């Protein structure tokens with residue numbers, strides 16, 4: 001990837017294998033970052049095509065294309081892929097690429113572990129999807145049909161797809177924990193002289209908190225699915241009511257991981273969004289300290305609100321109230337963040353290149369996701385909305401808009417730095433408008449059918465929901481096809497295009513912009529000093 005050489009760059013450690021061996025054995029943070037990002041993009045397309053199957057089935061009421069079992073399998077694998085194989089690796093890819101550059105380090109602290117962390121991912125993606133193929137040959141009955149949440153009793157009774165998914169989750173979890181350890185060690189030990197914690201780029205803060213959350217919660221998930229595995233095969237009854245176990249216990253364990261997970265998906269994005277905002281507003285970000293404290297508050301609250309995911313499963317009223325109020329409390333630091341983001345733009349001399357378009361669109365759409373989450377946090381209201389399409393719309397505003405569209409902003413922002421070429425701005429803007437509009441066409445109708453009572457994870461529905469589902473499906477196909485444009489833009493930017501300058505964006509601030517575009521193979525051979 002790197003073609004730039006610096007005069008003193010002829011030391012032996014600069015030699016590295018080429019071709020396939022370069023990628024298999026690499027310990028270079030930028031190579032590993034590139035692999036994470038590529039893997040993420042591929043899996044985004046795989047998870048996306050699965051869900052187009054679902055939307056095609058939901059185009060009309062009645063069953064047309066698939067049986068209900070296969071429908072459920074597609075939903076669960078779609079979600080696991082999007083969360084663990086698309087969104088998380090994208091954030092880790094950016095961490096690998098940009099953290100060393102932003103904090104002035106030559107590489108990540110633990111490069112071999114870094115290589116391993118990545119290469120665990122492809123096998124786990126294969127484990128997740130293999131049951132589909134096996135079923136074609138008459139082995140097993142396909143992937144897990146439990147949704148991504150693995151709730152018993154279904155997950156205790158389900159076929160081999162559940163076992164495959166359990167092992168996949170174990171591997172994905174190991175990869176995340178390894179990545180987190182690496183990021184924490186890098187941030188604490190490898191910062192350039194003079195860069196105190198409170199001078200770190202916001203992206204480093206976002207990732208530091210994410211890494212702590214991952215280390216705190218992934219083992220709980222791993223424990224829960226392992227208990228599931230022993231329930232399935234070794235005669236235990238942790239979650240089996242008939243044997244004295246408690247299925248609700250699984251929900252507590254799962255969501256003790258699952259709720260922090262949604263912040264794990266979003267915190268890295270909250271890190272680089274303010275950096276993009278300050279670049280294209282041409283002024284320093286507003287409220288740096290307030291943002292850091294808000295990120296920490298959200299990180300802390302994230303681990304104490306989990307039961308809002310199953311209010312309707314029944315719990316004592318004081319518990320209901322506690323989980324309702326603690327959940328609502330998260331909106332306070334989040335409101336501080338929104339205020340800071342908007343104030344960063346205030347009276348700035350803004351311009352709207354593609355990364356900024358995605359960022360401003362992101363603020364609005366992620367805002368809708370946040371506000372509808374507040375609605376769901378209300379115990380009384382949730383009794384009606386739970387398990388409805390309102391929830392599906394809500395979490396796609398947070399995960400697709402808040403997560404993926406944020407990542408897209410980051411891709412356009414850093415692509416010129418990573419490749420050394422400018423992407424095609426006109427196509428980038430077209431991609432933004434296509435995505436933003438078709439995203440809303442897909443998911444706004446789902447709020448309405450949800451409020452009117454359409455349940456989620458259902459392949460057939462009442463006639464009254466037909467029109468809105470039709471609109472949603474048309475939107476989803478436009479949304480899916482628009483992403484092919486994204487792929488085209490990225491590939492043509494890697495291959496060529498206008499040369500990017502080192503600073504790339506007029507208002508860009510931070511150490512990554514002091515290096516060449518693309519940066520040399522070993523990033524900072526001389527440590528920069530931060531004043």
Ligand code: HEM
Nearest residue numbers: 051079082083087147148149392399400404456457458476
């Ligand atoms: C092309 C964009 C996407 C479309 C059209 C789409 C559509 C859908 C649909 C129709 C469902 C099934 C809802 C149900 O019946 O319960 C679903 C489930 C889900 N999706 Fe997506 N989705 C997209 C992207 C994403 C992304 C990017 C993420 C996360 C990063 C995501 C996360 C989920 C989750 C967590 C579920 C819940 C699965 C379950 O019930 O276990 N989706 N999606």
Ligand SMILES: [Cu+2]
Nearest residue numbers: 259306308309
């Ligand atoms: Cu939650």
